[in-house]
Amino acid sequence: MRNLLDLTWRLLRGGGRRGLLGSSLTLAAVGVSTALLLFAVAINFAFAGRAERGAWRNPEPPTGATAGGPPRAVEAVRGEFSGDRRITVVHVAVLSPGVSPPRGVSRLPAPGEVVMSPALAELARDDGSVGRRFPQKRAGTIGDEALVHPGELVAVVGHAPGEDIMTAKYKGDYRLGVSATKVPDLTGSPSPDAGAYQALAAVASVLMVVPLLVFGGAAARLTVARRDRRLAALRLVGATPGQVVAMTVAEAVITAFAGAVLGLLLYTVAIPPLSQVRIAGGAWFASDIWPGPLPIAAVLLAVPLLVGLSAVVGLRRVVVSPLGVARRETPPAMRFVRVVALLACLAAVPAFGAGASVTVVVVVLSLSFLAVNLVGPWVVAMIGRITARTAKRPARLLAGRRLVDDPRSAWRTVSGVALTGFVAGFIGLLAPSASISVENDPVTAWLLQDIRTGTLIVLLVSFLVAIVSAGITAASAVLDRRQTYALLRLAGTDLSVLDRARRLETLIPLTVMGGGSIAAGMFCAAPFARLAMSATGGLTLLVCAAAGFAGVIGAGALSRPLLRSVTTDPAPRPD
Structure with a gap:
C-alpha cells in the first residue's frame, strides 16, 4: 500500500x-x-x-396537568416600529418569587422598571419620541444571548399582575398585537415566524447544496481523459x-x-x-x-x-x-432510463401543494435536481447526434462529434448553468413583488423583503457556482483534448475553427438544457406559486437567463489563450 x-x-x-x-x-x-x-x-x-435566542419572547402556556408546573409569571409581548426598525416589548408580571430571567437578561424588572437592549437604550437616549415610550426606571440590560440579531431593539417592562396589559387578549396580527399568557417560566418556544424562516432556509439550502454536490463530484472528473x-x-x-x-x-x-x-x-x-x-x-x-x-x-x-x-x-x-x-x-450510448427517472420525479410534483411539509418539499426538490443532472448527459448526446447530422460547417461538425464522443464532459461544462436555471425557474415564480410599503403593512413588507433578499442570495450563489464551474471545466476540457487539438492544428485546421467548435460545444447544449431546466423549475414551483406569484417573476427569469449565458461565454473565453498554447506544441503526446 x-x-x-x-x-x-x-x-x-x-x-x-x-x-x-x-x-x-x-x-x-x-x-x-x-x-x-x-x-x-x-x-x-x-x-x-x-x-x-428569541424563544423566550414567545410564551408557551402549560398544556398538561404537570407540564412545567403551575404558572409563576404572566408574559405579554407586543411589537411596534420606530421608522422601519421594529421594537419588541415584553411585559412581565411575577406571580410567585423565584422566577429566573431569560438567559442574557441581567434581571427581571420589578413593577415600574424596564430592562433594555443596548441599541434600544441608545435610541431612547437620542430620540425623545422613543424615550417617552419607556418612562419606567432603567433596571438592567439585555445581552447578546437574548437578542435575535446585533442591534436589536428589545425592552422588558415590569408590571403588577393586576394591570390591564397583563390581562389583554390578541388584537390584530399576533406579531403586533398583545396577548397575556400565564407561564411556569420565561423560556417559551420558537415563534411561528422563526419556524417559517427555518423552513425557507431548508429549501434554500437544497437549492444551493445539490448544485454544489454535483459540482464537487464533477471536480473529481476534471482532466479525466489525461488521467x-x-x-x-x-x-x-x-x-x-x-x-x-x-x-x-x-x-x-x-x-x-x-x-x-x-x-x-x-x-x-x-x-x-x-x-x-x-x-x-x-x-x-x-x-x-x-x-x-x-x-x-x-x-x-x-x-x-x-x-x-x-x-x-x-x-x-x-x-x-x-x-x-x-x-x-467512443463509449456506448447511455440509456433512456435516465429520462424516465426525470419524468417520474416531475410526475410526483402535482401531488403536492402549498400545504406540503418542508420535508416533502426538500425531498421533491432534491430528487428533481438529481434527475435533471442524471438526464443531462443523455440529452447532450442526443443534441450531439442532431448537430453532427445537420452540420454544414467544419466547426459545427467538430462540436457535434465531440458531444457524441464525450457527453458527460460536455454536460459538466454547462451543468452549473443548467442547474442554476432550475433554481431560477423555481424561485422566479415565487419572487414577491415590492408593492407593499412599510406604512400599509410593516410586518408583511418586512417578510417579503426578506424573501427577496433570500432569493437574491440563492441566485448569486447558484450563478457563482455556474460561472466558476463553466470556467474550470472549460479549461480542463482543453487540457484533456490537448493532443487532439494539437494534431488537428498540425493537420491544417484553423485555430478559429477549433475555437468556434469549442464555443458551439458549450452553447448548443446550454441553450437546450438551460431552457429545459428553467421549465422544469417552473413546473416544480407551480403548486406553490399561488403563495407569492408576482409579475417580477418573468423579469427575474429573463435576467437569470441573460446572466447565465453571459457568464458561461465569459468563462469560456478565459480558456482561449490555453487553447492557443496547447495547439502550438510541435510534438503532442499524452502525459
Missing part, C-alpha cells in the same frame, strides 16, 4: 506544468464548492440559533484493478482535502461581509455564521469522500476495458 501511495504522489508531482495546472483546477473547484457548501450548511444553524489514459497504461502493463482504484482514490482525496481546507479558509475570510446581510430586521452575529466544529469537520470529511467516490465511479471503463480507453474508443 505504501508503494502505491508513493507512486501516486510521484505521478501527482511529476505531471509537468499542465499536470500541475489540472490539479490546480481541481483544487480550485473543490475549494469554491466547499466554501459555498459551508455557507449553505451554516444558514440552517444561523436561523436555528436565532429561533432559540484515464495514464491509468489505462498502468493497467495494461500489469496493475490490478484494486491498485488502479487505490491510486485514483488516493490522488483524488489528497487534492480534494487540500481544496476543502482552502474552502474553509475562503469561508472564514467571507464571514465578516456575510454577517452584514440583513434578514428579519438585522445583521448576524459572527457566531451564527460559523457552523461549529462538528459541521465543519463533517464537511471537510464529506467533500474528499464525495470526490473520491466520484472518481471511483468514473473508473469503470479503465478497470473493465483499459485497451478501449487507451485507444480512445
